[in-house]
Amino acid sequence: MLRKLLIGTLLATGLTAGYAVTTQAAGESVEVLHWWTSGGEAAALNVLKKKLESQGITWKDMPVAGGGGEQAMAALRARVTAGDPPTAVQALGFDITDWAKQGVVGDLDSVAGKEGWDKVIPAALQKFAKFDGKWIAAPVNVHSTNWIWINKKALDAAGGKAPETWDELIAVLDKMKANGIIPIVGGGNAWNAATMFDSMVLSLGTDFYQKSLIDLDPEALGSDKMVEAFTRLSKLRSYVDDNFSGREWNLDSAMVIDGKAGMQIMGDWAKGEFVNAGKKPGEDFVCIRFPGTQGAVTFNSDMFMMFKVGKDKQAAQLQMASDIEDPAFQSSFNVVKGSAPARTDVPDTAFDACGKKAIKDLAEANEKGTLLGSMSQGYASPAAIKNAMYDVITREYNGDLDPKAAAEALVDAVAAAQ
Amino acid sequence: MADATMTAPGAVTTAKTTLQDLLPKIVLAPSFAIILVFVYGFIIFTGFLSFSGSKLLPDFSTWVGFENYVRLFRHPNWIVSLQNLAIFSVLYIVICSVIGLGLAILLDQKIRGEGFLRPIYLYPMALSFIVTGVAWKWFLDPGIGLEHAMHQIGWESFSFRWIKDRDFAIYTIVIAAIWQSSGFVMAMFLAGLRGVDNEIIKAAQIDGASTFMIYRRIIIPLMRPVFLSAFVVLAHLAIKSYDLVVAMTDGGPGTSTWTPALFMTKFTFGRNEMGMGAASAMVMMMMIFAIIVPYLYSELGGHKK
Numbered sequence: 001m002l003r004k005l006l007i008g009t010l011l012a013t014g015l016t017a018g019y020a021v022t023t024q025a026a027g028e029s030v031e032v033l034h035w036w037t038s039g040g041e042a043a044a045l046n047v048l049k050k051k052l053e054s055q056g057i058t059w060k061d062m063p064v065a066g067g068g069g070e071q072a073m074a075a076l077r078a079r080v081t082a083g084d085p086p087t088a089v090q091a092l093g094f095d096i097t098d099w100a101k102q103g104v105v106g107d108l109d110s111v112a113g114k115e116g117w118d119k120v121i122p123a124a125l126q127k128f129a130k131f132d133g134k135w136i137a138a139p140v141n142v143h144s145t146n147w148i149w150i151n152k153k154a155l156d157a158a159g160g161k162a163p164e165t166w167d168e169l170i171a172v173l174d175k176m177k178a179n180g181i182i183p184i185v186g187g188g189n190a191w192n193a194a195t196m197f198d199s200m201v202l203s204l205g206t207d208f209y210q211k212s213l214i215d216l217d218p219e220a221l222g223s224d225k226m227v228e229a230f231t232r233l234s235k236l237r238s239y240v241d242d243n244f245s246g247r248e249w250n251l252d253s254a255m256v257i258d259g260k261a262g263m264q265i266m267g268d269w270a271k272g273e274f275v276n277a278g279k280k281p282g283e284d285f286v287c288i289r290f291p292g293t294q295g296a297v298t299f300n301s302d303m304f305m306m307f308k309v310g311k312d313k314q315a316a317q318l319q320m321a322s323d324i325e326d327p328a329f330q331s332s333f334n335v336v337k338g339s340a341p342a343r344t345d346v347p348d349t350a351f352d353a354c355g356k357k358a359i360k361d362l363a364e365a366n367e368k369g370t371l372l373g374s375m376s377q378g379y380a381s382p383a384a385i386k387n388a389m390y391d392v393i394t395r396e397y398n399g400d401l402d403p404k405a406a407a408e409a410l411v412d413a414v415a416a417a418q
Numbered sequence: 419m420a421d422a423t424m425t426a427p428g429a430v431t432t433a434k435t436t437l438q439d440l441l442p443k444i445v446l447a448p449s450f451a452i453i454l455v456f457v458y459g460f461i462i463f464t465g466f467l468s469f470s471g472s473k474l475l476p477d478f479s480t481w482v483g484f485e486n487y488v489r490l491f492r493h494p495n496w497i498v499s500l501q502n503l504a505i506f507s508v509l510y511i512v513i514c515s516v517i518g519l520g521l522a523i524l525l526d527q528k529i530r531g532e533g534f535l536r537p538i539y540l541y542p543m544a545l546s547f548i549v550t551g552v553a554w555k556w557f558l559d560p561g562i563g564l565e566h567a568m569h570q571i572g573w574e575s576f577s578f579r580w581i582k583d584r585d586f587a588i589y590t591i592v593i594a595a596i597w598q599s600s601g602f603v604m605a606m607f608l609a610g611l612r613g614v615d616n617e618i619i620k621a622a623q624i625d626g627a628s629t630f631m632i633y634r635r636i637i638i639p640l641m642r643p644v645f646l647s648a649f650v651v652l653a654h655l656a657i658k659s660y661d662l663v664v665a666m667t668d669g670g671p672g673t674s675t676w677t678p679a680l681f682m683t684k685f686t687f688g689r690n691e692m693g694m695g696a697a698s699a700m701v702m703m704m705m706i707f708a709i710i711v712p713y714l715y716s717e718l719g720g721h722k723k
Contacts, residue, residue: 081475190672383688413494
């Protein structure tokens with residue numbers, strides 16, 4: 001009796017599972033773990049949700065708030081350890097590789113091959129979205145960190161010309177200081193200071209950036225150039241108000257928007273703050289690459305990493321991946337999010353001036369081979385090394401180390417974390 | 419009772435006594451099993467982790483011996499965390515006890531409105547450390563808090579920027595923690611003071627002792643067990659201090675307000691260094707044991723006498 005019952009149940013589940021696969025993705029669901037909970041981000045994600053729902057796929061939302069995704073990754077650990085991972089997880093850089101090494105991620109090759117992802121997604125992104133030659137994640141966007149966001153009025157009062165070299169930047173900062181505003185804001189926490197540091201290193205040469213922050217060459221990490229990078233960071237710190245510590249990047253942006261501060265070095269997610277405040281690029285604020293870094297891009301890319309799921313969920317998972325790489329979605333999502341599309345063949349017509357510049361710079365950097373992973377966002381080195389660098393940078397920024405000691409500490413910290 | 423109507427009262431009584439004997443054990447068994455697994459089981463699990471090369475997820479295939487501990491004690495952030503723990507716990511325990519005892523003595527003077535005053539000091543304890551941390555973060559922030567308010571009422575030279583100063587930020591955390599816990603320590607001392615035998619005090623008064631002398635020579639020495647309990651409660655709160663730090667400074671400015679608990683979570687969950695995180699957790703546990711075990715020993719030993 002019991003045995004019959006068991007066999008019956010097994011058969012029934014087997015049948016329904018088989019049925020689900022044959023009827024494609026309709027009626028299935030995707031469970032998505034992400035940390036896009038703030039206004040603009042949530043709106044952007046809603047675009048994807050609507051699209052999937054129109055295809056008959058239910059969206060099970062699993063938001064874990066906290067920028068950078070530390071909390072989300074902690075939640076993911078629990079789910080994976082329990083053997084019940086979500087369908088798709090928002091993830092960054094080396095975290096994706098780390099998870100792939102655990103053998104728990106899915107396989108998107110069937111969709112990627114059919115749609116030709118290899119040709120349209122920059123190779124620098126593929127390094128993270130693929131593992132062992134297989135597609136495991138669908139890149140959504142490309143952000144970059146070597147931007148300066150300047151209040152137009154404050155810039156006009158300081159001469160009106162956007163700085164193109166380090167010396168010009170300092171001259172503008174001096175004028176802004178003389179005009180009685182805070183010339184520059186940022187560096188309130190380790191992540192924020194590290195985001196600024198990306199630009200400091202990149203402005204001393206793409207080769208130097210590659211050698212030090214990506215290849216982790218001890219000689220480059222401890223070189224005079226690194227001392228110079230820290231010196232520049234300290235120089236900028238001297239223009240920041242005394243109250244910066246603990247201030248989040250979006251509050252920094254608000255100060256630039258209000259004209260209390262002149263400029264901010266931050267990734268292009270900051271643009272969302274300006275646009276949401278009703279400001280227009282070119283009229284109210286100016287976006288430029290950090291002086292000396294035009295032509296190079298330190299990127300980070302939000303990706304949806306796909307996990308190994310049961311057969312009954314695979315069709316929906318592949319459909320979601322395909323939807324993410326749909327050019328129309330790439331355009332509508334990234335216009336809302338403020339980033340550049342992860343595909344290089346998406347038309348830039350719907351984007352604003354800064355968005356157009358981001359797309360153009362990205363394509364240029366991709367061709368020239370100067371599209372480099374951002375250290376601060378976890379695209380240059382794994383979490384342990386990235387955070388070891390954060391420690392040194394934030395200590396230097398807060399005056400705990402001088403530039404020379406910081407370069408030495410950087411060599412030690414990286415060696416200890418490897 | 420009911421067994422009076424039974425035909426075989428003897429058998430029922432035996433069954434009843436066996437049941438009465440067993441009942442406490444049956445009731446306690448689930449919680450005992452749960453504690454065995456989820457407390458002691460996981461302590462052993464963490465102990466194993468700390469000797470493994472675990473990074474992102476637990477990994478028991480590579481064993482690294484004491485390497486995690488060696489790396490831990492070479493890491494500058496861990497050293498900073500230990501220094502901060504020393505500063506924090508000494509100041510927190512001493513000042514909390516002094517203020518708690520002081521408030522308790524003042525409230526013990528049979529003053530009017532005690533029922534109204536007592537909860538005022540106790541209420542901070544009802545808040546979580548996160549709420550306390552956020553409130554004090556805003557209060558101490560020079561841009562919006564105390565300093566700003568003082569400037570607005572005209573005291574332009576007023577300056578209090580400790581929370582933004584890497585050498586003093588840890589003391590602001592001490593201040594917030596003391597604000598939170600002093601009332602609780604006061605309640606403990608108040609209960610202790612109320613337990614003092616009035617006869618002794620009267621005898622001392624008849625002998626002509628001043629109030630100060632009575633407190634110094636009689637009442638405060640009698641508070642010894644309360645001091646001990648307060649110390650144990652405060653010490654383990656100090657070692658576990660995490661939420662308050664996260665809410666107030668998140669370890670900043672720089673790495674100046676890291677604590678061992680912050681180190682543990684950041685390394686285990688943020689930096690994919692589960693082995694080192696587990697090692698730091700084991701060190702913290704040993705610190706707590708170093709406090710709790712002698713305490714339990716003295717308490718339990720006392721009962722046997």
